[in-house]
Amino acid sequence: MICYRPERISDWSGVVIVTDFHCPNCGTPVNELARYARMTVCEACDTAILIEDDAVRAAGVKGVMHDTVSLFDIGDTVKAGGQVITLGGKARFSYGRGFWDEFWGVDEKNAPVWVSLDEGDVAIQRELDDRSLSSAVQKARIGDAIRMGGTEYVITEIEQAECVALRGVFDHELKVGETYNFFNASGRGSAILSYEYWDGGAQLYLGDWFNPFDIVVEPAS
Ligand SMILES: [Zn+2]
DSSP states (O other): OOOOOTTEEEOTTSOEEESSOBOTTTOOBOOGGGGGOSEEEOTTTOOEEEEOSSOEEEOOOOBOOOOOOOSOOTTOEEEETTEEEEEEEEEEEEETTEEEEEEEEEOTTOOEEEEEEETTEEEEEEEEOOOOSOGGGGGOOTTOEEEETTEEEEEEEEEEEEEEEEEEEESSOOOTTOEEEEEEEEOSTTEEEEEEEETTEEEEEEEEEEOGGGOEEEOOO
């Protein structure tokens, strides 16, 4: 006999589809995009919620996000470079020069995409599963070149950023107050490689910069 939890079913790719999911704090149904997410912020009571294998649990605070005029926001669809991305979550990070917003969304195939918005500059990136970079790269400096997959990238920015606020849904856990180390490196054309690292791990993101004028935004209906 096959047992399953009717509220949690995995699709063919292993993505967990949550069909019936409510905030453990107030019982409000969560954003539909949480079907593809690991974490969400309840729209009703602002509890940050972690979606785990057979449970949901409260996971902290959402932080304060002072609203600013933004090119796009949660719920909007962003079209750029042949990609169509529906935005589900917004994380704000503060760093030396101010702050920037990192939007998590899914494309038409429900694959995860990150869209960052920093003073009008837009970068669209996806997680890159590449283990060829040694952790020695964490000692690199601005201007250093790194080589990956036959392409050279030059480091343009090395920063430490703190997550200050969260809204909406994400496919991995983020915490307000946590700090992240990263560098950005430019490749051919508008290519941008980001390398995020912490004690014991690292994650690469690869994508492109876009001119805001080359982006079409369809507001949430
Ligand atoms: Zn709630």
